[in-house]
Amino acid sequence: MPGAPTSAPTPTLDRRLTLLLALACGVAVANIYFPQAVSPLIADSLRITPASAALAVTCAQLGYAAGIFLLVPLGDRLRHRPLACTLLLVTAGGLVLAGTATGLPVLATASALVGAATVVPQILIPMAAGLAAPERRGAVTGTLLSGLIGGILLARTFSGTLGQWYGWRAPYLAAAVLAVLLAAALALLLPRTNPSTDQRYPALLTASLHYLRTEPLLRRSCQYQALVFAAFSAAWTALALHVTGPHFHLGTPAVGLIALVGAGSMFATPAAGRRADRDGPDAVTLRSLLGALAAAALLLTGDLPGTPGLVGLAAGMLLLDVATQSGQVANQARIFALRPEARARLNTAYMTCAFLVGSAGSWLGVRAYTALGWNGVCALVAALGALALLRHLLRPHPDATPPAPPAPVPADRTTTPAARAR
Template identity: 75%
Template sequence: MNIYFPQAISPLIADGLHVSPKSAALVVTCAQLGYAAGIFLLVPLGDRLRHRVLVTTLLLATCAGLVLAGTAGTLPVLAVAGALVGLTTVVPQILIPMAAALTAPEHRGTVTGTLLSGLIGGILLARAFSGTLGEWLGWRAPYLVAAALVLALTVALAAALPATTPSTGQSYPALLAASLRLLRTEPLLRRSALNQALVFAAFSAAWTALALYITGPAYRLGTPAIGVLALVGAASMFATPIAGRRTDRDGPDAVNLVSMVGAVAAGALLLTGDLGGAVGLAGLGAGMLLLDVAMQSGQVANQTRIFALRSEARARLNTAYMTCAFLGGSVGSWLGVRAYSTFGWNGVCGLVMLLAGLALLRHRVGHPKVRPPRAGAAGGRGRPQHVAR
């Protein structure tokens, strides 16, 4: 995804624009903040507009933002372009609720897990692609190649997306207000959003600091090494469908518990990176893989839970949930850089364990275990969000 590949090339950006690595890492934070804003401002339109028009428009805007980023001459321009790319790269968060609306409730976790598996593949390949291509052709190349790929995707989705009927005629201000109101009135939505915000903050802190760590004095590796570590995490693609099936069978709470424990364990495992050499790299790869699996499995469980709350408002539910998650991710990126600058890699690992531990504490102490009713079953509300014609 377009908001993730800058994590792998931030050291190259620092060299190319003659700024400090700490300053270049702000590009990652700006992209994630833009994504959080895009989720809040644009994803609710998935309940209001036809998907084909909305998706193709956003993809064209993303393409323009990538071109601007790839031709930026200064860090502020790149940061603004990154925020624009993040703002419009919200198409997956529009398509996932659409797919949920077209899926039987008893299979919704499986379908969500499968879609997230593809999304994870894109994230992992984006890091590997940008790290390798950036090393060969410079930091601008990943942005410009991504722009060409997004343009091709725009054409493909314009032809492939089914025609859909909007579920609401609410005005745009009412849609935005509805997302906030849902966050206030739905306890299970708040629970899911806060859990994922903490775990995603841990995930973002680790990935943002990792680029600085392995290209710095400890390992002195190039940016392709970041891509290799990302490819090691490809196994998480196979974990999300399993998490989806377990969510359908055992409920979101059981999957969330395992995910949070896994995230804490990942932070401890990442401490082995301080050993250096092949052993340290192996520990980093294993730790990042476990953190990827934990974060993405929790995402499957949480999204499955919120999509069962109100069938007529899935895009708005996803808006509230993902806005919180990516605000957490943005804060995590910022904290990760500060922790690394002040305390080194072990400080980043401690931050990961702290954030994941807070999520685990909330899960175990702060809330009763409640399994939401399935959409369409007794107690479900509203009609399906979109119907393909």
């Protein structure tokens, strides 16, 4: 059949390649999160309010959600190496535009562009899940997510420190250089992979919506992560305002230091992946949701003055990070087992939901902090975690129950048997 995927041998996933992919996930995803630590510097430089400066963070997350929906499905249709490298080069261009912006409109637009293009981790993670043996899929996903977490958390340390020394533009320009270097590394070392479908682009987008409608386990995973990630985004966005505001009177490096403590969560995700392989995703999900509620309670100590308050913030954010990312491992292990030939499209539906609601979480976090202070942010985190836990307790079936055979996707008729086997 012309244009159909070919049945070439599947590349193997060794430890060195796994570590490279984990590093790539961390470097790429950092572009969404490092603006959180420098938003107070942006406000001072551009002479805008802190809430307006936080718009750069919100636009990056909205752009990321749009990129996941519009671009990640191409991971099932195109070869991974040229797709990932092209997106990284576009990311570099957006970072340069943001780093040279002289006003909020240009910065917000560039942030949205960066967010849309820096979806490389959501292309690499389903690829790695397909290359891994089924009994190691959770562990491999956990390893890549540990790299992603390192990028999320260390990005704030990187940008907060660099921004304090050289201004808020320096992190954007340095990140552009890193994106170019990462594109070169992936061009040389990423294995050649084959598409799993030859669907046309509109059909790819339709398939993601179809799976969201017909796969109950996908919908449940989306609900878990959307609520917990909204709590995560609200807490981190408000944290920069709290630490640099009148309560502590500290600079942006303090935000980076708290993020550095939170980077300890990257060591928890491989363990969560192994536990998901052994006990099933629901066992990990329950622990992660209880951890999110405990984190909300611990974060209340962040309203104490001086060192006790800072220690409470660091401990609470570490626990919230562990809960969020362990839940991510469980959710992706659950959805990647549903349809091997459509992992990118399943991940598209899952991550789009997570980041759309996460973007709303950033917005709500700023509003809660402005209206009610840090305790209001903690109440928001607790409410979102409680909703996710309630959804888990009311789930109709455990993961061990085999799902009903899914309805076929009419637009995917051109997918070859060999591609489905992959």
